[in-house]
Amino acid sequence: xxxxxxxxxxxxxxxxxxxxxxxxxxxxxxxxxxxxxxxxxxxxxxxxxxxxxxxxxxxxxxxxxxxxxxxxxxxxxxxxxxxxxxxxxxxxxxxxxxxxxxxxxxxxxxxxxxxxxxxxxxxxxxxxxxxxxxxxxxxxxxxxxxxxxxxxxxxxxxxxxxxxxxxxxxxxxxxxxxxxx
Amino acid sequence: xxxxxxxxxxxxxxxxxxxxxxxxxxxxxxxxxxxxxxxxxxxxxxxxxxxxxxxxxxxxxxxxxxxxxxxxxxxxxxxxxxxxxxxxxxxxxxxxxxxxxxxxxxxxxxxxxxxxxxxxxxxxxxxxxxxxxxxxxxxxxxxxxxxxxxxxxxxxxxxxxxxxxxxxxxxxxxxxxxxx
Numbered sequence: 001x002x003x004x005x006x007x008x009x010x011x012x013x014x015x016x017x018x019x020x021x022x023x024x025x026x027x028x029x030x031x032x033x034x035x036x037x038x039x040x041x042x043x044x045x046x047x048x049x050x051x052x053x054x055x056x057x058x059x060x061x062x063x064x065x066x067x068x069x070x071x072x073x074x075x076x077x078x079x080x081x082x083x084x085x086x087x088x089x090x091x092x093x094x095x096x097x098x099x100x101x102x103x104x105x106x107x108x109x110x111x112x113x114x115x116x117x118x119x120x121x122x123x124x125x126x127x128x129x130x131x132x133x134x135x136x137x138x139x140x141x142x143x144x145x146x147x148x149x150x151x152x153x154x155x156x157x158x159x160x161x162x163x164x165x166x167x168x169x170x171x172x173x174x175x176x177x178x179x180x181x
Numbered sequence: 182x183x184x185x186x187x188x189x190x191x192x193x194x195x196x197x198x199x200x201x202x203x204x205x206x207x208x209x210x211x212x213x214x215x216x217x218x219x220x221x222x223x224x225x226x227x228x229x230x231x232x233x234x235x236x237x238x239x240x241x242x243x244x245x246x247x248x249x250x251x252x253x254x255x256x257x258x259x260x261x262x263x264x265x266x267x268x269x270x271x272x273x274x275x276x277x278x279x280x281x282x283x284x285x286x287x288x289x290x291x292x293x294x295x296x297x298x299x300x301x302x303x304x305x306x307x308x309x310x311x312x313x314x315x316x317x318x319x320x321x322x323x324x325x326x327x328x329x330x331x332x333x334x335x336x337x338x339x340x341x342x343x344x345x346x347x348x349x350x351x352x353x354x355x356x357x358x359x360x361x
Contacts, residue, residue: 001230003231004234007234007251008231053187054187055186073186073275073294074294075277075292075294076277086273086275086295095264096251097253097262114253116231116253116264117232117251
């Protein structure tokens, strides 16, 4: 069945890390902070995650003078396999659904991503630009954790989670640098 | 969490999964059962594909109740996932349905998440239960078992039937003039 592509954004992405790690980056508040809104210069604050079906998530997304309140409800939570949740910009008609399916792909992870329900064409355009950027930030962090030629050539094992957050910070800073260059 | 935010309903229906799944797929079928008792769909627009929008008006005694959403996942005979918004009640939610064969019939697992308060959680619990009772009643009457439910929503005249009736009225009127 073909999508109504004007109102559906479908992406696939391969990560160089196992589904469990990709899942962590997707769901832990301290890690979400580093990629959420990164393509548009936003930084997320007050991230709350209640990771279970019917659990709510919320954050305050800030870029200079602009503050957006983004929230939603988790609908399906199958660790390292599938995440379905709503995604709402409070005070607007923007209420969409996101599903992220993770499968093992060799030594890495294949992500099938789908977002449906955009209030207008502009919102879809911005998300079609934003998600690939965010996925790249996540991917850079995973590469760094595997010691593949980025900022941290060799990382201690086992890695505490705040180390992952640091990698994400660095990946994001580097992407921001590339964007400015 | 200060209020129930999850509504889970498990029901069996006396028809195979492909049949029950199909009843969700187009306006002519949806209009036959959707909406709690005493409601009927006066508007039922369905763009049945991922990213497609649905828009219903569940009328009761002439009073409008608009709901809308976007289809997210459609796996024939197995799964349906869509958003479900009810602006007048501030409901923005997600609904998923899973259909599986159970003997000669179907087990349907319904899940809705995202209610603004306990009142609308309870309202939807009652609403869906009534709706699914009508759906089961419809399936039973198809089997010739007869109606176990007091009242089905009023039958709707299709657009084609309305056009035919209108054409006939014009035809009758022109005959009357000729005869006169």
